[in-house]
Amino acid sequence: MSTETGTATGSDTSRIHNIGYRSYDGVRLGRAYARRSLYSQSLRGSFGLGRSAKSKVLPMLLCGVMCMVALILVAVAMATPTLTKLPIKYTDFAIYLQAVIGLFVASQAPQSVSRDLRFKSVPLYFSRPIERIDYVLAKFAAMASALLILTGLPLVILYVGALLAKFDFGDQTKGFGQGMVSVALLSVLFAGLGLVVAALTPRRGFGVAAVIAVLTITYGAVSTVQAIAWETDSAGAITWLGLFSPITLIDGVQTAFLGASSAFPGGEGPGAAAGVAYLIVVLALVAGSYAVLMRRYRRVGL
Amino acid sequence: MAPATSVVDVTVIATESLSKRFPRVTALDRLSLDIGPGVTGLVGSNGAGKSTLIKILLGLSPATEGRAAVLGLDVATEGAAIRERVGYMPEHDCLPPDVSATEFVVHMARMSGLPPTAARERTADTLRHVGLYEERYRPIGGYSTGMKQRVKLAQALVHDPQLVLLDEPTNGLDPVGRDEMLGLIRRVHTDFGISVLVTSHLLGELERTCDHVVVIDGGTLLRSSSTRDFTQTTTTLAVEVTDSDTHPDGTDALRRILTGAGIKLVGHDGVDAEGLPGAGHILLVEATGEETYDLVRDSVAELGLGLVRMEQRRHHIAEVFRTARTAEAAMTVAAGAGQQKGSGRDEH
Incomplete structure (x- = not known):
């Protein structure tokens, strides 16, 4: 080492070319570009793209299940000449397949944020032009986009199938539009909750378990209590109980505003007034998730 | 871009009575520094304020009082611009085990604003320069400590910064790995033209590597002078x-x-x-x-x-450091034994 260093010191810059170090004179695209790069890397990562073959299995499988169910529904619709519309509403699809969506969030939210926290890569991001807000926004948007692909793609399949089956164009387009708005809301809500839970539990197994707990146990609890309320004739409570789990929140919002039929016991669902409360809670949860993430990353800065 | 020659006589890092106080601890106490181009060692024991100083220099933590500028940019207002031109290698592990060095460094290059093609080219170059060849396609999880340190250095250099801040880069390395890392750090300046601020709590290893050594203790400046002054007085x-x-x-x-x-x-x-x-x-x-x-x-x-x-x-920095401290101690305590020991070392 010492001899090499000795000669190099003696002749400064003239040696740079000999050794082959090339400096970089090209453009530096800055903060917005870095944020976009982080977004696309995280979005691709949610489906295992750019990661090991092993990590592609689960997200691809879940995505496949969603699409397969949609294809089966389309096949049924086409094979049954008497049908004039799809066997299910667009807005029902995500509610029926919530377990698949829950698994996707539980497996991918931790890989999106917990990895950086567990392996302490976060300081490497924050020693670069991007700021905390860029990191949080990119991760949030990427997770929400991944969920939108997961939940929106089957709806697109249903819609295309419905048009091929020559169902009423106006009806189908309206239903499809309502379904897309609903899954968009669901994606943002689930992404926020999933990321918050994952960011607060950097340890691998915990994150997955905690996300499943938040999404499915709350649903189990809420629907059980709702069923009890239905049995005991206190139907008024059913609507308000729905505020306490993510999937029933979405159910409530789409029943109130998006022409969905509620999966609540009795099939009533909230009216417009209660629907506003549902919408407010959803938006508050999304905003709250964002705020918690920002706080979380202030602590781990460097 | 700028090889060392074009930034000669420019101050790379300047601080002016920089203080950082936490509720219970004073991490930096009116620290004034003036660091030029080249390889500068920042020496201090654990908790001397080295990491705090680095955070402030990256514009990530506001100083309680005082000012600091990096490459002529104010840390308080131009943090993003500083971070675009500076590389940082943390002391702790920071690498995900499940991706390859190439993938990871490409990603980090893009985080620094390099377009995709440039990011890939620079990654290949940089990994080669730090001495990673075929192994760069394998997942980082299987790397030795020495290889991981090289990846950490590569991600700090990949965007061709004008200055890199290396926090304890020799931590955890065996003597051979330590020597190789120090040689590499030397080359970062001599061959790549990038100024270096390298922290260590080991004085000896900075002697061969640094042009200039800054010693801080308890958040205050103990000594700042060129390595030559330290080691070649007689x-x-x-x-x-x-x-x-x-x-x-x-x-x-x-x-x-x-x-x-x-x-x-x-x-x-x-x-x-x-x-x-x-x-x-x-x-x-x-x-x-x-x-x-x-x-x-x-x-x-x-x-x-x-x-x-x-x-x-050459004299070892350690001796000078010991002298500086014993001299200080002698001034305050005037303890005979300590002084004698200190002056005994002075003679050679």
Whole structure:
């Protein structure tokens, strides 16, 4: 080492070319570009793209299940000449397949944020032009986009199938539009909750378990209590109980505003007034998730 | 972009009575520094304020009072611009085990704003320069500590910064890995033209690597001067000669003739040549100028001995550091024993 260093010191810059170090004179695209790069890397990562073959299995499988169910529904619709519309509403699809969506969030939210926290890569991001807000926004948007692909793609399949089956164009387009708005809301809500839970539990197994707990146990609890309320004739409570789990929140919002039929016991669902409360809670949860993430990353800065 | 020559005479890092106080601790206490281009060592024990200083320099943590500028940019207002031109290598592990070095460094290059193609090219170049070849396609989880440190260095260099901040880069490395890392750090400046601020709590290893050493302790500046000042105030020559038939003990013969010529010898019987191989046969000669070299050469020739080696023995930073601290201690405490020990070391 010492001899090499000795000669190099003696002749400064003239040696740079000999050794082959090339400096970089090209453009530096800055903060917005870095944020976009982080977004696309995280979005691709949610489906295992750019990661090991092993990590592609689960997200691809879940995505496949969603699409397969949609294809089966389309096949049924086409094979049954008497049908004039799809066997299910667009807005029902995500509610029926919530377990698949829950698994996707539980497996991918931790890989999106917990990895950086567990392996302490976060300081490497924050020693670069991007700021905390860029990191949080990119991760949030990427997770929400991944969920939108997961939940929106089957709806697109249903819609295309419905048009091929020559169902009423106006009806189908309206239903499809309502379904897309609903899954968009669901994606943002689930992404926020999933990321918050994952960011607060950097340890691998915990994150997955905690996300499943938040999404499915709350649903189990809420629907059980709702069923009890239905049995005991206190139907008024059913609507308000729905505020306490993510999937029933979405159910409530789409029943109130998006022409969905509620999966609540009795099939009533909230009216417009209660629907506003549902919408407010959803938006508050999304905003709250964002705020918690920002706080979380202030602590781990460097 | 800027090789070292174009930033000569420009201050790379400047701080002015920079303080950082936490509710219970004062991490930095009115620290004023002026660091030029080159390799600068930031020395201090654990908790001396090194990491706090780095955070402030990256514009990630506001100073309680005082000002700091990096590459002429104010840390308080131009943090993003600083971070675009500066690379940072953290002390702790920061690499995900499940991706390859290439994938990881490409991603980090893009985070620094490099377009996709440039990011890939720069990654390949940089990994080669830090000495990672075929293994760069394998997942990082299987790397040795030395290889991981190289990846960490590569991600700090990939966007061709003008300055890199390296926090304890030799941590956890074995002696060989340590030497290689130090050599690499030296090359970052000499070959790549990138200024370096490297922290360490080991003074000795910075001696060979740094042009300039800053010693901080308890958040205050203890000493800042060039490595040359530290190590070359007086030159000591280590001389080793062979024995011959006429002079069965060549070392002793040379000692006598040199002493006779009025040359001051440091220590005796090789006591102070500790650490050098063949210590018993080495004379430490205090060189006062060119003529000392000539005298040693002539004396050896006169005696008909073989000159095995004659080399400059530099002072170690550790000694100077110890002196600085004992001097300080002496001023305040005036403890006889400590002072004696300190001045004893001063002589060679």
